[in-house]
Amino acid sequence: MRLSELFAKTKRASPKDEESKNAQLLERAGFIQKLSAGVYTFLPLGLRVLNKIENIVREEMNKAGGVEILMPALHPKEIWEATGRWQSFGALFKTESAFGGQYALGPTHEEVLYSLLRNHISSYRDLPVCVYQIQTKFRDEKRAKAGLLRGKEFRMKDFYSFHADDQDRDKYYEAMKKVYLAVFQKLELNAIPTAAGGGTFSELSMEFQVPCESGEDVVYLCKKCNEAVNKELAGSAPSKCRSCGGGADEIKTIEVGNIFPLKEKFAKDFNLSFKDKNGNARLVSAGCYGLGTSRAMGAIAEVMNDEKGLRWPGSVAPFKAHLIELDAGASKIYKELVAKGTEVLYDDRAGSAAGEKFADADLIGIPLRIVVSKKTIAKNSVEVKRRYDVQTELIKIPDIYSYISKNL
RNA sequence: CGGAGAGUAGUAUAGUGGUAGUACACAUGCUUUGGGAGCAUGAAGUCCGAGUUCGAUUCUCGGCUCUCCGACCA
Secondary structure, X not given: OEHHHOOOOOOOOOOOOOOOHHHHHHHHOOOEEEEEOOEEEEOHHHHHHHXXXXXXXXXXXXXXXXXXXXXXXXXXXXXXXXXXXXXXXXXXXXXXXXXXXXXXXOXXXXXXXXXXXXXXXXXXXXXXXXXXXEEEEEOOOOOOEOHHHEOOEEEEEEEEEEEOOHHHHHHHHXXXXXXXXXXXXXXXXOOEEEEEEEOOOEEEXXXXXXXXXXXXXXEEEEOOOOOEEEHHHHOOOXXXXXXXXXXXXXXXXXXXXXXXXXXXXXXXXXXXXXXXXOOOEEEOEEEEEEEEHHHHHHHHHHHOEEOOEEOOOXXXXXXXXXXXXXXXXXXXXXXXXXXXXXXXXXXXXXXOOHHHHHHHHXXXXXXXXXXXXXXXXXXXXXEEEEOOOOOOEEEEHHHXXXXXXXXX
């Protein structure tokens, strides 16, 4: 893509109405724009990152046997009354004048899904069922904050598994921990599996926590065996690790995922049952697996940056390479890169100072920078630098395609 | 929802009870081109409402919005 096609430009100054690193950098670099507190537009660059994150998540969920669906964001009052959560779910965004006050914007989708599955599960032969969606959620947060880290509107993957018995569900739950670790590894997020309370659902759950000073959660992390416990579950600071007896560090973290057994909780409310081999009706046992995709994007921005700007991991960067044209000659290289399927952002702006192009490249944070100038053209070369490198390297033009495939 | 702070041009900021200034961005022209380049010209602004006042962007009150702390956060 040519930079001249992007309507969203970079800004030299940080926005005065944002303090968190992720919001400042993502807004300055033209990835997102705030409409109101906790409500953001994803601009072209930002949408590319979000889509990459969601596609990585999608791929891993599919591998885990998940089947993707898309449920409505608009939820009728009736289904939330079935679970009693029309009153009890504090963050439920209820409509007032619209839709006769009979709807809410969905903060989570158990009610919709259980209503749905009553029509599809009737026998043990129908189980297990593993479904997920990636969707926009709405929560009436009293205080949205920190850019993409806590929004009123945000993107989330929610996966639900339904089983004939607890053993099968527990087995799946354990497998899902590994799936989550694989996702976060691809996102290059250091997400620590952390024991946590289950809120209103159950005693047990596991959160995936990324260490970060600006995070909202507090986790006790064992120095020896890396076992982590959320402060909410641990209560006061444990003097000893529960597993190995070692000392624990108190760290601040961002929660990017949470998995927990729902067991028969909502099955009762919706009478989601099946006939077992003996013809007896039994309630379905479920697990729930959430992952905030827009929050993960915020966490990556929050953690991976330096004084010059963002530093995207290759897996989620909006483009693989950032081609800077200081003197004529890059257009041909751009076309060849595109023809070979390389995702490249081409800074083709005429009349911009070199320093401005370098500063923008640093700010946007694409992993590989390619510079074309008179000097490099004279040597039939381009200059290449990784975002985190200081030194540049001269590569012959015919060799850059293989260089890129090797280095990305 | 409690506490604190802040709202001046697209962005970031200065300033004043009496014609609102600067930088960047933007438009036009020329010159520039390896770390946000230069000259000239131009367009563009005081969150909303009430009060005090001859006169309010400035003072007072109310509202709205944003940020931060806290409460809340399946």
